Amino acid sequence: MTEFFLRFPTEDACIKHLFETRFGDHSPCPHCDSIGRWFRLKRRMAYRCSSCREDVSVVKGTIFYQTYLPLRMWFYAMLIFANSTHGVRTHFLARHLGVRFNTAYRIGKLIRVHIALHRRHEQIGGAGKLIHIDEANFRCFSTERPERYNRQIVLGLSCEGQVLCGTVPDRTIPSLVGNIERLVRKGSILVTDGHRSYLSLSRRGWNHITACPIQHAASSKNVKNNAIEAYWAKVRRNLRAHRRIRDENFWLYLSEAEFKYNCRDAKVSVFDQLIGGFPDFSFDELERVKRAFCWGNQPFD
Ligand SMILES: [Zn+2]
Structure with missing residues (x-):
């Protein structure tokens, strides 16, 4: 916090x-x-x-566009997001920043969109690398019928401490194997549980190992799936603060958990990574960003 206020003492910073x-x-x-000759316009967010003599807006094309909140508040909210382990509740954000609930909700949502916009792996694995694969259920609220719980199935792929995850509609072969074939590089060794949808992997030319159940001792012959189990524990901890996540927003929370998990061992802090890049964003693109985390059925032969 001290570092934050030293680094960003004013709105201008x-x-x-x-x-x-x-x-x-x-x-x-x-x-x-022409290159590199800018000057700041006083009392405007433009250079x-x-x-x-043309102006360039600083915030246009980012998540901060068309908000009346100071940038410093946004950056401070990002600091809270970066350092929380149990997720940031909207009520907490509203109290902490001194804004109304709806404003805090919008800040939280846009910061999660900002996280989802960051670069992630397009494919993982490689020749001879172990990929741990598993699915997990998460509980959400249905948007149409708020009294009902909905189930979200998340497929996770873990390789050398880096994770790629997204929601799938069911546990059929097109959902699981279809997405695995899209996201894993050829030559990887796949470790899964004994679900029958995975049985077709070896038939399709993949080097496939079925992991032994968690209560059995792992020997040299059988491999455990601990890498991805540890990730699920992290995701559940990140979601613990939230009691009512709507299923249409679930992917945002998933992107937050994945981002934090993937940069946990990086030399640069999570906050520095959050403010180290501001990918272009407009609300028309929200569906495209969402598709990167909602994988759906893949065309399958
Ligand atoms: Zn110019």
């Missing part, structure tokens, strides 16, 4: 950081392509190119 991260001193001007 946040604007400067956002501009430098997005455009930098040496990036070409989007209007005239002006000294060659063509």
Whole structure:
């Protein structure tokens, strides 16, 4: 916290950081392509190119666009998100930032979208690498019928401490094997439990090992699936604070858990990774971002 207030003592420091991260001193001007001559416009979140005199908005195209909240509050909320282990409840965020519940809800949702926009692995594994694969159930609320619980099935793939996960509609072969074939590089060794959908993997040319159940002792011959089990424990801990997650929003919480898990051992802190890049975003793209975490059935031959 001390470090945060030293680094971002004023709103201007946040604007400067956002501009430098997005455009930098040496990036070409989007209007005239000349490089690196900007000056800040007073009392506006914009910089002006000294060659063509055109303005560039600092926040346009990010999650901060069209909010009236100070950037410093957003950054501080990101610090809370980065350092929480049990997830950030909207009520907590509202109390802590001194804003209304609806505002806190919007901040939380947009920060999770921001996390989901960050680069993730497109495929994992490689020749001779072990991939631990498992599915888990999570409980959500149905959006149409709030009194009913819904089940979300999440498929997780873990390789060398990095995880890729997404929701699938069921446990059929097209859902499980179809997504595995899309996301795992050829030559990997797949470790799964004994679910019958996975039995077709070896027939389809994969090197497939069935992991022994958790209560059996692992010997040199059989492998355990602990890597992915540990990840489920982390996800459940991250969701513990939230009592009512709607199923349409579940992917956002999943992206938060995956992001935090994947950068747990990185040299750069989670907060620095969160503010180290501001991927372009508009609300029209929300469905595209969502599809990266809601995998669905894959076309399957
Ligand atoms: Zn210019």
